Amino acid sequence: MSLENHLSTLKYAFPKTLPILAGFAFLGIAYGVYMHSLGFQPIYAILMSILIFAGSMEFVAGSLLLGAFNPLSAFLLTLMINARHLFYGISMLDKYKGTGKKKIYLIYGMCDESFVINNTSRIPSNIDKGWFMFYVTLLNQIYWVSGATIGSLFGSMITFNTEGLEFVMTALFVVIFLDQWLKERNHISSVIGIAASVLCLILFGTEHFIIPAMLIILIFLTLIKKFITKHEVIS
């Protein structure tokens, strides 16, 4: 691909990532400040945001480093907190096909936000799909790592009132959900997603609801498979 094509792809991808820029700059800085407050040198937040690149898990990892040395439990806890990535992978199997070597990075950088943008964006035919998804993923990681770096270096100097800014991530997910809702032919999957999650949140609490919710979603979607495939064409 020519430099010109790279630039036009980047130009097309950048506006789609603007909400993530706002959210990750804020949350990344918050993460850097948090790691600083735990007493870690800036290099910890910087390396962990590059290597782990899974927001909530990085906060947890910070506290794991202060606890007892138990790598196996750290590994298992990570599997539980990040299990939702399995669903992202299943949903992106076909979309990541034919993207060449970039695929490794697309999977490596598949955070919640990159997944929703790459899964929902309609990409015009003159834009290369693989490079578009690559730039979305890369920009998002740059925002996150920059935020974490700034926070761990200068976090204590930020003075303006940022209370409530973290809502930008909720707003993004609500808008993605709403956009999907407005264009889908039936709302079965959307309703199952909300209902199973709310039910499990009430039953299991904020720390343990994701995996039971994923299981219920999986069971329901499997049970209604016959109904869905009869009524919808799977491309």
Added chain:
Amino acid sequence: MMTITQQIIIVASVVAGTLLTRFLPFMIFKSDKPTPKYIKYLGYVLPPAVFGLLVVYSLKNVTVTSLAGFLPELLAIGLIIILHCWRRSMLLSIAGGTIFYMFLVQSVF
């Protein structure tokens, strides 16, 4: 306090766990072979449910025991729905909802 080596092992364990959750579906269902029909079906119907899960996940700390625990979220999401149905502009809906939410939690509640 852990030694540097122990810290590296802990971070490596977290990295390995995260990599596994991201790469596993792609390791099981190789791109040179056709994806099984059931998995294809899941890939097609899962995203709306996952978006719902993410909405609930991002609102998991909302409480119903006090007005301030849920009303800012409820009002901001209401505004997002109105803005989005009106203009269908992702940036406008997200920016409008977030600024309104910040105003509510900083000045009203």
